[in-house]
Amino acid sequence: MKRVILIILDSLGVGEMHDSLSYGDKDCNTFANVIKNSKNIIIDNFKKLGIGNIKSLNLEPCENPMASIGVCNELSQGKDTITGHLEISGVVTKVPLKTFPNGFTKEIIDEFESKIGRKILGNCVASGTEIIERLGEEHIKTGKPIVYTSADSVFQIAAHEEVISIEELYNMCEIAREMLVGDNLIGRVIARPFVGEVGSFKRTSNRKDYAIDPPGKTMLDYLKEDNKDVISIGKIYDIFNGFGITEKIKTVSNLDGINKTIEVMKKDFNGLLFTNLVDFDMMYGHRNDVEGYANAISEFDSKIPELLENLNEDDLLILTADHGCDPTTQGTDHTREQIPLIVYGKKMKVVDLGVRNSFSDIGKTVLDLFNIKNDLHGVSFKNDILS
Structure with a gap:
């Protein structure tokens, strides 16, 4: 394995977790509710990948999906960007970060x-x-x-x-x-x-x-120490406070982030290309803008073929999220949700990745694919997808 492209569709959760109610979240399912309440959403390429095999989305299942499909639960305490990204990168947050629901003291x-x-x-x-x-x-x-x-x-x-x-x-x-x-x-x-x-x-x-600085060693640190490229597109650099990043690229929109991801994919690098597409969350989830969110999903869907075309034979593409932000629920805050796990490679097996216990299975798998020994939390699915 030479390259992994990991794209965070920021806030595109796929349904309640067992403890969502304790976070004040009821009937939350960002992706499903946007599909249900939008008039014009287009997800044809998501469907080809196999998104319909995520049962909580209530779509027609795909008999011959292009990608391996699953969902991940969150072990960390919280439902925010930092917590989600840290867990994806192998660090489980046991003590929630401080919040001020009545304003600051x-x-x-x-x-x-x-x-x-x-x-x-x-x-x-x-x-x-x-x-x-x-x-x-x-x-x-x-x-x-x-x-x-x-x-x-x-x-x-x-x-x-x-x-x-x-x-x-x-x-x-x-x-x-x-x-x-x-x-x-x-x-x-x-x-x-x-x-x-x-x-x-x-x-x-x-x-x-x-x-804040990451509270422990993350997937990014292990990759950088192994002399791998760790290229940040969007707010990844800020989320990790620069730790483990070898190159950062700023973006001004989802489309800009997608296009810059494709530009880097056309170049030669050895390691991880890590992209965050924040508009789903910042522009539409927090503003309860269902149609805006649907248009952003449709826009990304239209770029999926170009992403796949620019994958090398041994590359792996992972599409996921970091939390939910259901624009159809009351309030404008994040929602505690499972995240999708969509894994595609031209030489990879297509399997059912099931319901994973932790977001950290993603980071564990990335390091496993690069044969980097580590002490991260999580269970690798490398052997499930390798031919």
């Missing part, structure tokens, strides 16, 4: 305001697009940054790029990142810059995530 806000030299707006749980529409005008008049969170472990700071410079916004995030440790450990501090006029604000691609 007075002590945190007082310290933050003192250190940045400005008062803030917000300090509440909110959707990123909703809060800039609600508070954007006051922010422009006062210069106060907008601070908000969600059901996930995030401290988000929104600011208009003409009011607070990108440099100053990033500096505020660095201050918050240094503060939010110990008992107040937050998974990510996120810069959320936007532009535009009142009534037509738009978030920009200058978003930047300040994540």
Whole structure:
């Protein structure tokens, strides 16, 4: 094995887990509910791969799928981006990251305001697009940054790029990142810059995530130590705080991420190409935009043939997710869900991968394919798919 292409369809969960209710999630199934409630979704290429063999999607089963199909449960505590990606990479999070469902404490806000030299707006749980529409005008008049969170472990700071410079916004995030440790450990501090006029604000691609360092050695570290390429496309670099990455490529949209993935696939590399397509989650899941989510799925579906065409004979393609974000449920937060496992290689056997106990089976398998000994959690399915 020389190359693995691992693509995270961010938030494209495929149904409830046994403990979803304990996370406040009922009747969640991101992929199935988007299919059910969309008027124009196209998933013809997903169907050819065998997506219909995921029973929770309630599609016609595929008798001769192109890919091996399964689903993965999550062992980690949480339903956020960091937790999902860490588990995919072999690290199970036993203690959930801190959340602030009623906003941040007075002590945190007082310290933050003192250190940045400005008062803030917000300090509440909110959707990123909703809060800039609600508070954007006051922010422009006062210069106060907008601070908000969600059901996930995030401290988000929104600011208009003409009011607070990108440099100053990033500096505020660095201050918050240094503060939010110990008992107040937050998974990510996120810069959320936007532009535009009142009534037509738009978030920009200058978003930047300040994540915690991975709490243990991940698949990426093992690959890098073995002198393999670990190429990050999209927000993978930020999620892992740069650990284990040998090259990073920024993106501005799902389509840009897909096209850049294909560009790298046309080149010679030896190792892992790791892509995150965030628009599913950021643009559509969190905004309860079913048709937008359906269009994003259809867009990806249309690019699947090109992805397959650019696979070398010994390459492996893995399509999966990191959590759910069902746009048909109440609220705008992530949903605790199983993730799809779609595995394709031109020389690989097509098998039923079943229901896996952990996302970490993915990372374990990647390292197994490269014959890299490791101490990661998970059970490899390498022997199931090798001819």
